Amino acid sequence: MHAFSRTVSGHAAPVRPAQLREQPQAVSFHAAGSEIYGQGERAKCLYQVEFGAVRVYRLLADGRRQISAFYLASETFGFEADAVHHFFADALVATGIRIIRPSATDMAAQLLPLALRSLTRAQEHLLVLGRQSAVERVAAFLLDLAERQGGFDHVDIPMSRIDIGDYLGLTIETVSRAFSRLKQDRIIRLLSSRSVEIVRRKTLSDMSE
Amino acid sequence: MHAFSRTVSGHAAPVRPAQLREQPQAVSFHAAGSEIYGQGERAKCLYQVEFGAVRVYRLLADGRRQISAFYLASETFGFEADAVHHFFADALVATGIRIIRPSATDMAAQLLPLALRSLTRAQEHLLVLGRQSAVERVAAFLLDLAERQGGFDHVDIPMSRIDIGDYLGLTIETVSRAFSRLKQDRIIRLLSSRSVEIVRRKTLSDMSE
DNA sequence: CGGGAAGTTGATATAACTCAAGGTAGGTGG
C-alpha cells in the first residue's frame, strides 16, 4: 500500500538513491539527541539520512510533544512551505546527514514527488491517530517500520518507548502494554526492547485496517 | 484573501460567483453528499472549490472514518504521490468544483507550493489528534475555520457534528459537549448549531497551543 | 402541523492516563 518502500535494509550500510541531482556535499555527523534544525530557523536546504535515524516534532506550550515523522537511512526530510522550519529535527541515534541543495532550475520537479510522499504518509498517520486503538497503532507502527527496513520479519527499533508514544499519541506505559499484549498473543516476539520479530504478519496487518 | 469565504449559510442556495462564467467549461456541480472521487480511482487532475465545501477521508474496514481535511471555496485538493487516489472526496453541501489540469511543462512548479501547504496542514493536524484534549481540538478547529473564512468573528460551519468528530477523532457527543462547554464559558456564542461567533479569540487561541 | 434528521444532555462503561514500584540491560569504574 505504501508507495515508498524501496529502502533496502535498516542494518546494512546506507544506500543512497540517485533521486536528486544535488551538488555534492559532505555528510555531517550528529550524535544521539543532537539537533539538526529548530523551529523558527531559516530553512535553506533538504536533508538525507545516510545512516542512523531522525525524529521531526513539534511542541505545545506546556511541553506536550508530537513527533510527526521518523526518517530512516536513505529518506529525505526538511521540506517547508515557506522559508522557515515549523518543526524541530534531531538525531535519535548516531546519525549521518547529507545536506542537499537542489539546483534552482529544476528544484520543484525534484521536490514534488518527495513532498507528495510525505503528504501521503502524514495523511495515513492521521487515520492512525484519529481512529485507532493503542494496540492497532503499535501494530501499524511496527508494520510501517518493517516495510521501510526491507519487509523482513525482523524489525529494528531505533527509538525509545517515549518517542514511539509521542509519535502514536500514547504514553510510554500504554506503548509498553501494547507491545506486551502483542507478545502475549504470539503476534510478535520481543528479542529485546529494541528488536522485534514479526511472527504473524497477517494478524498484525489485519489489526491495522 | 479567499474569494468566496463569506458564505452566508450552509443551507442557503449556493452563490454563483462571477468567475464561473469566465471558464464555465471547467466547473462541475456536486449535490450535497455526492462523490468527487473514490479510493482506487485513477488520479488525473486537481480540483479547486468554487463554492461550497468538500471533505476528504479514508475508511477502516469496520467503517471507522477519518476525515483528513476539509476544503473551502478557493482551496485546491486532489494531489497524489502516484496516479491513484488513496482517499475519498465528496461534497459537504451543494458545491462547484473547477477541474485543473496543470500543463505538463510547469506542473511541478505550480503544484509544489500547494502540496507543501497541504503537508504543513496535515502535520499541524497530527499535533491536534495526537496531543490535544477534546475542547482543545474543537478550539483549534474553530480558529482554523475562522481564519480560512477571512478572520472574522463569525464562523460558518458547513459540516455536521459527525463530520467534525471524524475530522477531530472524537464522537459526535464529545464534539457537542465541547461546543457547549465553550459556549458556557462565554468563549463562543452559538447562533445556531452551524453558526458560531467567537467572543474571546485570545482565550480560544491560548487553548490550542 | 407532523415526521425525521441532527444536535444536546445525562448516566454509565471503558480505554488510556497517572502514579508508583520493580525489573532489565548496557556502561563504567573498581
Next chain:
DNA sequence: CCACCTACCTTGAGTTATATCAACTTCCCG
C-alpha cells in the same frame, strides 16, 4: 571480571477523559 549505576522498560493499581447507550430537544422541510 564483577558490581554498581543509571537509563529505560515493564507491570500493577487507581483515576479520568472520552466513548457508549439512551432519552429528549430543536430545527428543517414537506
